Amino acid sequence: MDEEMPEGLDGFGGDDYDEEMGMDEPDDLPEGIQKEIITPAESEWRMPKKGDEVKVHYVGTLTDGSKFDSSRDRNQPLEFALGGGQVIKGWDLAVKTMKKGEIAKFTIAAEYAYGEEGSPPEIPPQATLVFEIELLGWVSKDDLFGDEGAIKTQLKEGSGWRTPNAGNEVLMSICTKASDDSVLEEKIKVEYTLSSGTLGALSKVADKALENMKKGEEVSVKCKKAYFLDSHPDGGTVEITLHEMYDLKDVSFAKDKSLMKKQVREGEGYESPKDAWKVKLTVEVAGKSETLDFTAGNGEVCDALEGAVLEMKKGERAILTCSRPNSCTEPRLGLAPSGETVMVLELVDFEKQKDQWELSEDEKVQRGQDRKEVGSNLFKQGRIELALERYKKVMDLFNYIDNFTEENKAKAKELKRLCDLNKAACHLKLKQHQDARRCCNNVLKDESENRKALFRRAQAAFGLYEYAECLRDIKRILELDPDNREAKVLYKQALVGQKEEDQKVKGMFAKMCKGIASPAKANGAAERANGANGAPSGEAEKEIE
Structure with missing residues (x-):
């Protein structure tokens, strides 16, 4: 009998119930297994899964109270691979319902223990067994490809909830070891893009391992030859630490990837600045660093900074790459039109204003008038995309005006009409002719003879080669x-x-x-x-x- 197995627990179960292990929900125990929690877990919510190496203390008794085995008496916890058939079937099903630190009593019928024959002399035939089990902890393990060619073991838990996906860029450390545990290569804090293949033969294992990792997590992947280096037929081990996940986002107004923000440090909370909020942003570029105070959306800084700041959180640090020179022309930083510009941004703080739903109808009308004027000034300056965004924000204010007073309803409708006409003018400048036509149609539904709407719709049709x-x-x-x-x-x-x-x-x-x-x-x-x-x-x- 295996010395690491508790007396009488080994030799029952195996591959015949692997399918059941995969199908049962964590708390879905069959009728033949009854669970009573003696001491609940204090704060843990996770439970082990099939393949994890669990560590438990236990005391086993018959229904008459006579004890037949105890790890506590030996002062030696039991370790086994959950769901691998190394213990009786009832144990594999029971332990996977537990949380770290939990102590529970399980009453296990013979069909989930030793069946008709029992395990003489300690356990008689058809015996129902009672186990008090404490789950001390476990080491999370995953068969990455389902063929036992790459087994991932978690060495250190990560934090947060985010995990990287294909195409995401991460900051990681990777150490490759031969089968004798000698270090073959080690890379500390290198940037890597999932699915890029830049790690050569180890890319497949690294991609799969990183998929479910969280920030700060450390893992070890034991690889057979098929998933390791060709020069090492005995396989080896790949150790990976995930330091950071870089969230790459297109923050250009046109969503044409001319303005890409790479988050290199997460910010606080969930809220980002909104239109008309006051912000404080530190910008590092060309060896200079300056903190800018401005109102978002007013055009007080270049379009690149206007677009980026609305997608940042307080404390976030990001690298902004601008490939359109006129978007990153910023006199306050001494930036003139040139080639590609790279800036490092940090959102120091922002001053929250009332959200749209918090405004009274009078305040909505006033804000709409103010933001429309800002848009018109931006249009005159030739900052068409930024102006267009302002007009869109005004329209959003008045999605529902049925409960407005007649006076405010009339003002809101007039603002919507003006913004639709101005949006059409912006879309024409940007050669977005279909969008321009839609804006004109919105006006012409109520004012069929509005000459500006007719003319701008005619311009849109001309741009679409629809001359008739x-x-x-x-x-x-x-x-x-x-x-x-x-x-x-x-x-x-x-x-x-x-x-x-x-x-x-x-x-x-x-x-x-x-x-x-x-x-x-x-x-x-x-x-x-x-x-x-x-x-x-x-x-x-x-x-x-």
């Missing part, structure tokens, strides 16, 4: 305002565009007809097609004259 739509809106504007010079210019531009499109259609139709008819017939068909397509443009040209 453009001409229709321009006609309506000229009916309302015959002397509108901008409309006349756009009208002529749309006519030229329409004619160019007609020529393209004529050419394509002619080529198509040449393949199925004689040249004469094809030319005649093309002329007829051209006449049909060109009629609206000709009529429109007469009207503009």
Whole structure:
């Protein structure tokens, strides 16, 4: 009998109940096992899982109270792999319901112990057994690939809840040891991107091990040849420590990855600054460091800092990489347009303002007016993306206004109308023509003859090469305002565009007809097609004259 097994506990169970171990919920014990908690765990919430190396003290008795075994009497805790069939079936099922420090009494029927034969002379046939078990602790182990080729053992618990995923960048230490425990290579605090393959033959094991690790966690992975270095056929061990997880985020307004923030130190809590909040941000760039105080969203700093600060938490430290020079032009830091700019940011503090839901309707209207003015000033400065964000924030204030007074309801509707028109102008500047058209349609639903909305919708249609739509809106504007010079210019531009499109259609139709008819017939068909397509443009040209 194995000296590490308690007397009478080994030799029962095995592979025949592995499936049951995997299926049972932690507290879902069968009828043949009754549990009574004697001393609950003080603060622990985790429970061991299959494969973990658990350590317990126990006292085993029959139902008449006679003791047949005790680790306490030997002053030697028992260690075994949970769910591996090294102990009786009832133990594997019972211990996985326990928490560290818990003491519980388990009454285990014969079918989960020694069955019909028992284990003479201590345990009679068909005996129900009673065990008092204390779970002292366990070492977490994982079979990373399910083939026992890479077994991960947790050496130190991590903190928090976040774990890295494929593509995430981490700061880690990795030590590779041969089967005789000699160190082959050690890298201290190196940056690594999961799934990048930059660790060579060890990348697969490192990626899999890191997937479920938390900050500060240390693990050891015992690897067979298939998961280790080719030069070491006996396999070896890979030890990994996860120091930091770098959260990489696109903080550009356009979400075009021109402004990427890499978090290198987590901040406090969950809240980030919002529009119109006062913030204090330390910026390190080009060998200089300066702390800037500004109001978020007002344009007091460059767009790069405006975008980044809204995605930071107090105390967070991050590396900001800006690939669009005009976004990181900051006179207060002496930054002028150049190539790629890298800044190190730390959000020192922010002054919280009232959240949207805390505002009265009067305060919402006032804030909407103030932020609309900020957006308009930014637009005049050519800071279109930042202006657009301000208009969006104003619109968000008035998602629901049914409970407003009639006066405030009218003010809110007017602000929404103005912001939709201004948003359309921003979208046109950014060549986001579909978005511009949607904003104009919002206005035209209530004001079908709004000339600004009609004109900007016509501009959007022109940008989308939809000249017929453009001409229709321009006609309506000229009916309302015959002397509108901008409309006349756009009208002529749309006519030229329409004619160019007609020529393209004529050419394509002619080529198509040449393949199925004689040249004469094809030319005649093309002329007829051209006449049909060109009629609206000709009529429109007469009207503009």
